[in-house]
Amino acid sequence: MTARFAVGDSVTVRAAFPPGHVRTPFFVRGKTGRVAEVLGPYRNPEELAYGRKGEPALALYRVIFDTAELWDNYQGTGKDTTVIDIYENWLEPEEEKV
């Protein structure tokens, strides 16, 4: 399994809302962050949750977001960040964003 993204890449989380056991929080869907780390292959939790094998495994990334970009009227500072572990099937290159 080759990871599609590398550290530093800008990635946009898919703004999708499928049913099922999804590990991508709602508040980052449609948001753009940067790959902070490529964690390697992990079995797909959306499959594992239903007793299936979770294969093929997906690359898992740590994606860092500017917190102020995630929320309207964020009350912290512009430096604050939020880091979330996101599986590759939820990420797109930023330029594909419409």
Next chain:
Amino acid sequence: MPHDHPHDHDHGLEHAHGPHPFQPDLEEAPLTHYQAMTQAVGDLLIEKGVITADELRAMLESIDAKSPAAGARMVARAWTDEGFKARMLADVNAAAADLDIDAGGIPIRAVENTEDVHNVIVCTLCSCYPRLLIGLPPDWYKSRAYRSRTVREPRVVLAEFGTTIPDDVEVRVHDSTADLRYMVLPRRPAGADGWSEDELAGLVTRDCMIGVALPRSPGTKSRA
């Protein structure tokens, strides 16, 4: 016997208002679906001889016995041994094994507080937590308020815990949504020069490793 006895003996004036309500029994609420399933699976495993009741009990006892002491030992070692700290930041589970601590099979990541960054851990989707190193999560960690507000207004939540982070320090929230668990490696407080590892470990509490508190500088009196 129910607590409905007449007040013919001296209870003091504060009890003159009559019988007080019962503390509800644990069984008062109906079993949830998953509680019933857990109970049934446990019973079946015992009935079929897969495990014994004593093994099940011992496992629960061992899970309940996990405490933040293991994580605190690791933090204290990292404060006194740069090589260990580097290993811990690279691979917590392997570094734990160096100290004969079993961190389990789920990969754990330590995130380091610095002059410029303060880290705090949350699991917005459930209650993921590095239990083998810092024990069972407190109830508030599992509450909807903590899970939703820590990502939305982390500085306000931290201030409610008594932890005010200056504006020139980045607050970095880690949402453990997937296959890793996180712990904070706090900064060593000033005033503990020459302290032994054991003494330093005493400064490292559960909340410091979640990131909602900072290790207290020695000499700072607790008001508790």
